[in-house]
Amino acid sequence: MFAAGRAFEQVRNSIGYPHLNVKIGATHGGISVGEDGASHQCCEDFALMRSIPGMTVLCPSDDVEARAAVKAAYEHDGPVYLRFGRLALPVFHDEATFKFEIGKGEQLTEGDDVAIIATGLEVNEALIAAEQLKKEGIQARVINLCTVKPLDEEMVLKAARECGAVVTCEEHSIFGGLGEAVAGVLGEKCPTPMRRVGVKDVFGHSGPAWELLEQFGLRSDAIVAAVKELV
Secondary structure (H helix, E strand, C coil): CHHHHHCHHHHHHHHHCCCCCCEEEECCECHHHHHHCCCCCECCHHHHHHCCCCCEEECCCCHHHHHHHHHHHHHCCCCEEEECCCCCCCCCCCCCCCCCCCCCCEECCCCCCEEEEECCCHHHHHHHHHHHHHHCCCCEEEEECCEEECCCHHHHHHHHHHHCCEEEEEEEECCCCHHHHHHHHHHHHCCCCEEEEEECCCCCCCCCHHHHHHHCCCCHHHHHHHHHHHC
16 A cells, blocks of 8 residues: 555656666555555555556466566566565465566466456466356366566457456456456457456455455455356
C-alpha cells in the first residue's frame, strides 16, 4: 500500500519519468494481508504501476519464482515493481529446472476447453481449480503470468485461439490489473469470451487471510464457477 500507493507520485516523477534503474520490492500485497484491514490491503498496485510508462510489473507465484524474479529484475535495465504477498504459499516450481524470463508466461497444464490465466497467489488456486474441472470433464490450460507488464501477448493470444474461452485470476481489483490487460489484448486482436476473477468494486476488511480470500471470491471454487459460466 505504501510503496505503490503512498509513494506513487515519487515513483512516477522520480523513477519512472527519468527511467531510472530502480527496483521496488513491495511486500504485503492484496487482500491476504488479512487482519491489517482495508488501509493495508492494496488491490490497486498493478493498476498504479502499469500506468507508469516503462515500468515493468512482476508478481511471482511461489518462493522459487520470487527468487528468480528478483534476480531477473536486478539484471533488467530499467524500473521494476515486484509485488510479494504475506502468506506462505505452496511451492510448485522445481528450482533446479525452472527458467524465468521477464515478459514470458508459463503454461503449467494442458487443456483446450478454457484458458485460466493467473498471477501471484492465484496461480496455485488456478491449479487446484483445474484439477476439479478435470474431474468434471473440462480440460483447463493454466497459464502463469508473473509478468503483468509487459504482457506475454503471444501466449495469451495462442491460448485464446486454441481454447476459445479465457478466465483471468488475480489478487487485485478487476479494474486496471491482469484481467484488464488480457481483455485489452483480446479486444484488439482476438475477441474471446472471458471472465475476470478478482476483487470487485469494493474495499477489503480485517479478517483471517484465507477466509478473506474465500469471501472475496478468490479461491479455486470461484475460478471453477467462472469457467462453468463460459464452457
